[in-house]
Amino acid sequence: MHLNVETLSLINGGDALLLALMLWFGTRSGSNHAVQGLRLRATSLLLEACGDFILAFDFKLAPQTVLLVGNTFNLSAQALTIVALRMVLQRKLRWREAIALGVGAWLGATYLAAVHPDYRLRVLWGSVFLIGMAMLNIAALWNDRPKHDARAQYLLLWAYVLAVALLVWRNASLWLLPTPPQGIGTPTAVNVVYVFLLGMQPLMASVGFLLLYNEILQRELHDLARIDPLTGVTNRLGLLEASEVLLVRARARKEPIGVLLIDADHFKSINDRFGHDDGDRVLLELVYNIRRMLRAGDLVGRVGGEEFLVLSPSVKEADLLALAERIRSAVERTSFHIAGQAYTLTVSIGAAIADPSEPDMMGARRRADAALYEAKRAGRNCVMISGG
Ligand SMILES: Nc1nc2c(ncn2[C@@H]2O[C@H](COP(=O)(O)OP(=O)(O)OP(=O)(O)O)[C@@H](O)[C@H]2O)c(=O)[nH]1
Numbered sequence: 001m002h003l004n005v006e007t008l009s010l011i012n013g014g015d016a017l018l019l020a021l022m023l024w025f026g027t028r029s030g031s032n033h034a035v036q037g038l039r040l041r042a043t044s045l046l047l048e049a050c051g052d053f054i055l056a057f058d059f060k061l062a063p064q065t066v067l068l069v070g071n072t073f074n075l076s077a078q079a080l081t082i083v084a085l086r087m088v089l090q091r092k093l094r095w096r097e098a099i100a101l102g103v104g105a106w107l108g109a110t111y112l113a114a115v116h117p118d119y120r121l122r123v124l125w126g127s128v129f130l131i132g133m134a135m136l137n138i139a140a141l142w143n144d145r146p147k148h149d150a151r152a153q154y155l156l157l158w159a160y161v162l163a164v165a166l167l168v169w170r171n172a173s174l175w176l177l178p179t180p181p182q183g184i185g186t187p188t189a190v191n192v193v194y195v196f197l198l199g200m201q202p203l204m205a206s207v208g209f210l211l212l213y214n215e216i217l218q219r220e221l222h223d224l225a226r227i228d229p230l231t232g233v234t235n236r237l238g239l240l241e242a243s244e245v246l247l248v249r250a251r252a253r254k255e256p257i258g259v260l261l262i263d264a265d266h267f268k269s270i271n272d273r274f275g276h277d278d279g280d281r282v283l284l285e286l287v288y289n290i291r292r293m294l295r296a297g298d299l300v301g302r303v304g305g306e307e308f309l310v311l312s313p314s315v316k317e318a319d320l321l322a323l324a325e326r327i328r329s330a331v332e333r334t335s336f337h338i339a340g341q342a343y344t345l346t347v348s349i350g351a352a353i354a355d356p357s358e359p360d361m362m363g364a365r366r367r368a369d370a371a372l373y374e375a376k377r378a379g380r381n382c383v384m385i386s387g388g
Contacts, residue, residue: 004187004192005055005186005187005191005192005195006055006056006057006058006059007056008195008196008199009052009055009199010052010053011199012049012052012195012199012202013048013049013050013051013056014049015202016046016048016049016052016202017049019202020042020043020046020048020049021042023038023045023210024042027039027042033087033088033090034088034090034213034217036087037083037084037085037087037088037089037209037213038084038088038209038213040087041085041088041205041206041209043080043084044076044078044081044084045077045202045206047073047074047076047080049202050073051071051073051074051077054066054069054070054073055070067109067110068113071105071109071110071126072106075106078101078102078130078133079099079102080098081137081205082094082097082098082101082133083095083098085137085141085156085209086140088212088213089140089153089212089216091140091143091144097136098136101129101132101133101136104129105125105126108122108126108129109122109125109126119174119180119183120171120174120180123170123171124171124174127167127170127171130167131167131168134160134161134163134164134167135164137156137160138157138161138164141153141156141160142157149215149222150215151211151215152208152211152214152215153212153215155208155211156205159204159205159208170190170194173190174190177190225237226241228301230283230284231283231284231287231302232287233287233301233308234300234302235301235302236303238301239299239303239309239311242299242301242311243257243311244361246311246313246361247354247356247358247361250313250354251356253356254356255314256314256316256353256355257311257315257353257364258310258311258312258313258320258323258351258352258353258354259309259311259312259351259353259354259361259364259365259367259368260310260320260323260324260349260350260351260368261303261308261349261350261351261365261368261369261371262307262309262310262324262349263307263308263348263349263350263372263376264283264286264306264345264346264347265346265348265380266380267279267282267305267306267345270282270345274339278338278339281338282336282343282345283306285334285336286306286336287300287302287308289330289334290327290330290331293326293327293330294310294312294323295323297312297314298311298312298323299311299312309365309368311361315353317385320353320385321351321383321385324349324385325383327349328381328382328383331345331346332347332381346380346381347381348372348375348376348380348381348382348384349372349375349382349384350368350369350370350371350373350374350383350384350386351368351371351384352364352365352367352368352386353386368386370386371384371385371386372384
């Protein structure tokens with residue numbers, strides 16, 4: 001079988017076109033920016049396919065047309081991919097940088113083809129800009145990467161690192177070969193390998209994009225399942241998982257964990273007087289007031305309607321009581337604005353200390369519950385700590 005650059009380009013163009021159509025039709029139902037990113041990627045594949053077809057039929061076209069039009073398609077595709085990837089990752093889009101790199105590459109390649117023809121210099125010029133584009137993608141994938149469950153993100157990152165290596169290899173080969181090719185259409189080993197690997201890039205990058213999209217969706221679902229939709233704090237499931245992590249850490253450090261159970265007093269009367277919507281707003285303000293009193297490592301979660309749990313690692317009893325008192329008094333001093341009127345609210349708090357030797361947090365949670373019950377019985381708006 002004889003595989004030349006034209007045949008490979010025809011196959012590459014067909015692949016890119018098919019991928020573009022699949023990606024376009026497969027993302028028609030969604031509308032979030034990750035989906036818009038995939039659609040932009042489909043558009044860039046379409047442009048890539050056009051560039052490949054130009055190269056496949058270069059024997060029918062004037063060399064200047066091949067160069068000018070082919071480069072326009074390919075560089076636009078690369079620039080769009082930068083923005084598409086950033087859309088999927090929800091990063092700053094960097095349209096300006098993408099366009100500047102594309103235009104810079106095109107102008108230099110055109111000059112080095114029409115005015116001062118030098119194939120090696122032209123490839124070098126183009127490669128510098130393509131490496132710049134790949135670096136923008138690498139930066140998007142590397143910065144703010146999640147600590148866990150980021151396999152697809154790393155995979156795509158390595159694919160771009162390999163693309164940079166391929167460009168370096170191509171240039172090194174061109175400058176070191178005794179008889180370098182005079183154009184990409186010349187059937188040398190370097191050109192064939194380069195075009196072959198370049199042809200795999202639409203498929204690899206598209207699979208990478210889809211894996212990344214799936215990974216981002218999984219992460220969002222994971223977070224959504226652990227966040228209370230009204231207040232934005234951790235829900236019961238999130239608290240359960242976090243308390244296991246905190247307990248493991250507490251055992252390693254041999255330090256206790258403080259537990260606070262905070263319950264709004266007479267919350268039913270707020271709902272009855274002002275309605276559920278205003279009651280929801282009061283809950284949001286209450287959470288804000290609890291959060292602003294916490295230390296960096298503390299965690300607050302919603303365990304029930306108007307009941308919140310605070311986990312405070314590495315605290316002694318006195319510090320925990322001081323924290324509870326700070327929260328109680330902050331809420332008491334706050335004016336909650338409901339229907340244009342200032343309204344005060346109080347909270348009762350039950351506190352308990354979880355010893356790191358305990359098998360789980362359930363015992364401490366029960367003790368905090370009992371202390372909360374005592375606080376309610378004692379007249380509310382106070383803090384009680386479990387005796388053990
Ligand atoms: N607005 C709003 N109200 C809620 C929500 N979840 C629970 N509630 C209300 O919270 C109130 C809790 O009432 P109770 O359990 O009687 O407690 P309370 O009125 O705060 O009285 P004490 O706890 O005994 O001081 C009920 O009216 C619930 O409808 C919510 O998400 N939004």
